[in-house]
Amino acid sequence: MATVSFCSQKGGVSKSSLARALAVEAARGGLTVKIGDLDVGQGTTVDWHRDRLAAGIEPAVSVQLHKTAKEALRASDGVDLLVLDGPARADKETVEIAKVSDLVALPTGASLDDLRPAVRTANSLTKAGIPAARLLFVLSRIGTDAEADAARAYIKEAGYRVAPGYVPERPAFRAIQNEGRAITEVRYPQLKSAAESVVEALVDAAVGGEESEEGTS
Ligand SMILES: Nc1ncnc2c1ncn2[C@@H]1O[C@H](COP(=O)(O)OP(=O)(O)OP(=O)(O)O)[C@@H](O)[C@H]1O
Ligand SMILES: [Mg+2]
Numbered sequence: 001m002a003t004v005s006f007c008s009q010k011g012g013v014s015k016s017s018l019a020r021a022l023a024v025e026a027a028r029g030g031l032t033v034k035i036g037d038l039d040v041g042q043g044t045t046v047d048w049h050r051d052r053l054a055a056g057i058e059p060a061v062s063v064q065l066h067k068t069a070k071e072a073l074r075a076s077d078g079v080d081l082l083v084l085d086g087p088a089r090a091d092k093e094t095v096e097i098a099k100v101s102d103l104v105a106l107p108t109g110a111s112l113d114d115l116r117p118a119v120r121t122a123n124s125l126t127k128a129g130i131p132a133a134r135l136l137f138v139l140s141r142i143g144t145d146a147e148a149d150a151a152r153a154y155i156k157e158a159g160y161r162v163a164p165g166y167v168p169e170r171p172a173f174r175a176i177q178n179e180g181r182a183i184t185e186v187r188y189p190q191l192k193s194a195a196e197s198v199v200e201a202l203v204d205a206a207v208g209g210e211e212s213e214e215g216t217s
Contacts, residue, residue, distance in 0.1 A: 036072030
């Protein structure tokens with residue numbers, strides 16, 4: 001089983017949106033997928049899953065609320081891909097989530113208000129012994145190509161990997177999730193392909209994610 005987690009210090013950076021999209025696309029590709037919603041305070045992905053089931057949208061993915069990453073792992077027998085949708089704020093449990101993950105995705109927007117806490121989270125994970133090679137920044141809620149380029153440069157300068165592409169900031173991504181669908185299921189072709197290429201990069205990183213412990217930390 002591969003485990004991919006989505007973590008951030010800041011709330012609202014697209015952890016849940018990307019976690020759902022990764023799970024849906026991996027399920028579409030034939031994997032048995034489960035999302036562990038670790039945001040016990042909000043459980044937004046549990047609610048989204050209920051909407052998806054009620055609307056009968058395929059492929060179905062299973063979602064379960066768990067207090068800890070370890071608990072999610074214990075309840076995931078027979079699963080090919082476990083996607084952990086992290087809580088709104090990074091805390092001590094974030095290191096525990098990262099420890100059980102083959103890939104830790106760190107979604108961020110382009111402002112310094114988003115980038116600084118994201119890099120701080122990455123720094124605290126590497127300090128706790130998580131190899132930097134296991135971390136992957138993901139750009140989401142981005143306005144322009146120039147904004148994406150500047151954010152990418154900032155993250156690389158800090159010594160971390162960034163997934164290619166970005167998810168633009170668009171109301172359509174909210175609307176589609178209101179229907180119980182994932183951001184890769186949006187109806188506008190350009191937005192769909194932008195979301196799909198980011199999710200593909202996550203799948204690639206996750207499947208090739210059995211890297212050695214020789215991080216750059
Ligand atoms: N690319 C986007 N464009 C526009 N809105 C977006 C985009 N991505 C996510 N959103 C919206 O932003 C809000 C926050 O996204 P999401 O819930 O995925 O973030 P999160 O990091 O999981 O938040 P939390 O920290 O509260 O768990 C949601 O209303 C979501 O629909
Ligand atoms: Mg969330």
